Amino acid sequence: MTDRRGIARRQFLAAAVAIGGSAALSACLGREAPTIPRGPTDRSDYPARQHAWNDVLPRDDHGNVKPPRHRVILSLELPGTAPPTATDRETVAAALDGVERAYARSGDGLLLTLSYGPTYFDRYPDALPEGLDLPRPGPLSPFEDPARDEPDAVLHLASNHASAVLGAEQALRGTEPTVNGVDQPDAALTDVFTVADRRTGFVGAGLPADHDDVDGVPDGAVDDDAPLYMGFKSGFEKNQAGEDRVTIPAGPFAGGTTQHLSTLRLDLEQWYEQDDRWQREAKMFCPHHAETNAVEGVGDNLGTDSGVDGCRDTDRAAREMGVVGHTQKTAAVRRDDEPLLLRRDFNSTDDGHAGLHFLSLQASIADFVTTREAMNGTDVAADSAVGERTNNGILQYVQTLRRGNFLVPPRQHRSLPTPRPA
């Protein structure tokens, strides 16, 4: 297993991502010294979808996609209220080209998306195409009051190497003339945008346990193998929508997708110090799983799905067992037997507290709302022993601080698109 040096190295790299900046990048390179593949000069064969990540990500022994371990999200604001100019568009395109030449499109290289919120499109006289669903964010449960997260654009950087996300970020901020040995253009996102907010995080076996020293995480409580703070695997192949399912099928943004991004605060003290393993399993998966010890450790034994087909029907579990599982509720939301959401979420220590940046892709924001409504369990709370939060999946432990909705255009329109790109 991992030795002490390995843990220290992991802690260091994710901490460097959280801190950011050129110094963190240098320190990271000194520590990580990775050989990161560079991108090709000719990238004309890159997929039309910005969100086409799965084909270049590694998979575990069961075939589940392993999400990139290190993440940075930048909230970007376009100053003023006028639409951007052709020059702005060229600058953004050149900056993105720069990091794509520096880092190959892969888990060990760099994966990125640039997305746009409703406020960005508001500056144009034209509306978004009919049928393109990009509402302003708002509360999605009767018991939450999140802030609206409405930057003009959101950049999502992901890699298995801390130095790749940091290097790409520095290049896009125009502070590193050369990253991964590749000279960068004289063009930066920050020539056009201001950076309003920076979020960071991690996902993958070992990283949450390494970061149990922040507020809200009981020391030593998180399983060493857990990919997420709550101690269980998620993102099972059969519980994730495929990239086809989440892709906008037609119209000028065909090949794009929509992105919901929320900031969730986790109460891991209640989760680990007050609940026991039986309760955690019942609340994360379903009471039937807890009764039958269906989940070993972090749930690797489950294979490619959370096994909730074996759970009792949600209404019946609520009435007869007084508890319903998170996965049990959400897994019921499917179309043509496929989930609606492709989760690309990750944990965070931003603001010194354990959190989750819940990032999901779906063909329309309505698909997210439908899934979130299932997670709310308002029907079982209105009709059974299950409470509004109590024993209602993981609602007790998750507080939604802010929500945002964004359009991830197809790659050809990723640089400051108009609402009706040709």
Place this chain on the structure above:
Amino acid sequence: MIGRRHLLRAAGLGAVAGVAGCGSLFETRSALAPPLVEDRPDAPYLPTHVEGMAMVGTAEDTGYNCALTYTYPHRFWVVTGTHTRQVPIQSSDDVHLMPVVWDADTGIVPPDLTPTIDVKRDGTTVAAPAPWPMLSQPMGFHFGENVALDGDGTYQVDVSIGAPSVPRTNGLAGDRDGATFRFTFEYAADAVEDIAYTDVPADREGSRGAVDPMSMPALPTTRSPPASTLPGTVIDRRPMGDVTLVATAIEDATPYGGAADQTYLAVSLRTPYNDYVVPMASVAAILTRDGDTIATPALGPAIGPHLQYHYGAAVPHLQAGDSVTIRVQAPPQVARHEGYETAFLSFDAVTLTV
């Protein structure tokens, strides 16, 4: 009643009490929770001790009132299904924080309005729990959680509730907005130690029964209304497992979401001895007439102005002689303070005759 510090000293625990103000939290906490009674009955029983509470203040917002109260950190038990789990007091816990929210018009404390608390010091959140719905003998139903603070000083505490999740009946609005209440909490560890702390004599602790409700003049009670004040015809009031069951049949279920030719069957579960509301159970009924089953409704939770929190359903018109079998499919999922943790977990069905 005296503060715990004095009680401990009086009880000959001078050494422990002596360090209470010296920052040796672990010692203090050990003294705080006397060992549980051995051989606790599977029923409400007298706990080892009773703690009072202190009030930070009250606030109002959009038709709701909120009182922020606190006491010593508590051990309590969370309930999931029939599974109970003792939540020990952590060495870092400073207070048991209890926001009590009630409807300004009716005085009802709705068990479905789960508050969230944001405790800030100098603008930075130091704790933000969603407290558990709980049942305690001195206080009845409330929300509470043990909270670790950041030392003596001034805290800003925001308590927020959302919209109701349990249906409202008979004119109460079920689509109300949430509310937020702000308090300034001057926390001093020494002051907590002065909160009343009453030992229950060793020869009485662990025996079946319950301590008396504490006097809370500024707060509404969570005792259920007397059977005599309920609308409709009371079918029966009798024990069911460890609770007292009161069933009433109301002609014309229209105000309860049913039809004029239906009966609204309402059942309330109350603690024995002090009639506190026992919420968050799955209750169902089987109605039979002349030996034939005529309906098997789920009695869902609901809140009305007179029935207050209850379990009910619109059912076929009930006639004299009909049998009503009440069963609890899942026990109350409300967390328990000492003296209630072994109770209200299993119920035999009871059959009443209209």
